[in-house]
Amino acid sequence: MSSDTSGEGGLQKCEDCIAPAEAFSVIANETRLSILEALWQAPERPVSFSELRKEVGMRDSAQFNYHLQQLTDHFVVHTDAGYDFRQAGKKVVSAILAGSFNEHPRLDPIDLNETCADCGENLRATYEDEMLAVNCPDCGKTHGRYPFPPGGLKDRTDCEIMDAFNQRVRHLHCLAADGVCHECNGKMATTIVRDDDDRLGLDVRVDHRCEQCRHRLHSAVGLKLLDQSAVVTFYSDHGIDLCTKPYWSLSWCVSDEHTTILSDDPWRVRVAIPLDDEELRVTLDDELNVVETERTRSAATDAKSAA
Structure with a gap:
């Protein structure tokens, strides 16, 4: 070098x-x-x-x-x-x-209260090789696997570990979306791609790649919206603090069930976020900039009213 x-x-x-x-x-x-x-x-x-x-x-x-x-x-x-x-x-x-240099701790699997976005079964967190993963033990769907240094396990209960992991994942993606690699502070490039290799079980995913150290992050499109003001306000209006909500409990963050591809040249993607009797629709461009938001009655509520 x-x-x-x-x-x-x-x-x-x-x-x-x-x-x-x-x-x-x-x-x-x-x-x-x-x-x-x-x-x-x-x-x-x-x-x-x-x-x-x-x-x-x-x-x-x-x-x-x-x-x-x-x-x-x-x-x-x-x-x-x-x-x-x-x-x-x-x-x-x-x-x-x-603890990255000299510690290799073991952590028993943590059974979580939150359920799988695909099959509805309870999720489980596992720890191996300094990576913490949230997966569904029933259908195998991954809800995220990210580096979590051993020091993050010290003096924390299982609940505290998962709270810290939730905040860490949010931070990693926030930095990446802002163009900063958390590994080396190099320039991070962001692209939307079709998930042809099905690594996340998605039709479309977001790739963040560092141009310096080549570190990568992958996620569903919705994960970018966790700190978006309109989304935070939408949840707040329903009495929910989105900042502390586990990202893996939000289906629009870990799946593309609520994601619609409007165009792929250039990319325009809409994420529909349902909550109670409302739905927030957020449209993003190819650089994940929010170009439009629309707050409306949820499709389920409209169908019920029509019936």
Whole structure:
């Protein structure tokens, strides 16, 4: 991987970058990791040399200084007031706390109260390889499978884990729709495609793909609407806080039962959101911009009235 960051947008060649292998070799040392952890736990930063050495518990000042200097400039910054993190140093500690490097916990399946959008049976959450998935054990339909670092399981009940997972998935898709990759902060491209490989059991799906690290997210079209103001207001008018509603409990978020393709050149897709005796119809363009909303009586209510 090159350290040349020249390119579009006025980026200049990196003069003081180090190769990834060298960067990992710098932190592959117990004392240096202890220094980073001591910085993290400090009540205030910057931290003086003497205070940092005291927290790490190393008596040999010269040896401690050697390890600290190995971290300086790339993981730690030295100012007149003491030592503080550079962003890379924070990333190292946060990854350790997340448990991604050294923890491989097991989690018993969690039976959920919410039901499958396809068959109506109760859903189940499972955890494997740092991925949390919500599936129907009866018909096999997936309601989402996303990365969930081991640290997210600590000191949480099953209910709290699922609440955190719900918010994390919302955040991931919100970032992706805004063009930001949650993995590397690279540019995320969004497209609507026909789901020819049936990976989600949909006729049409949304693909988010990072142009830098190639990370991908896939979902039903409706998932984009969880934080859309008209949709949030629609639920609020019916006494429901959409912000805390599990996304997997909303059929318009995990299936295309309520999705209609109006055009595919260019793309125009309408999502009909039924709630009580009303229906909110939201039309999106090929970039998932909302171009029209219509609030009307639900089809079921109209049919009942006609009868």
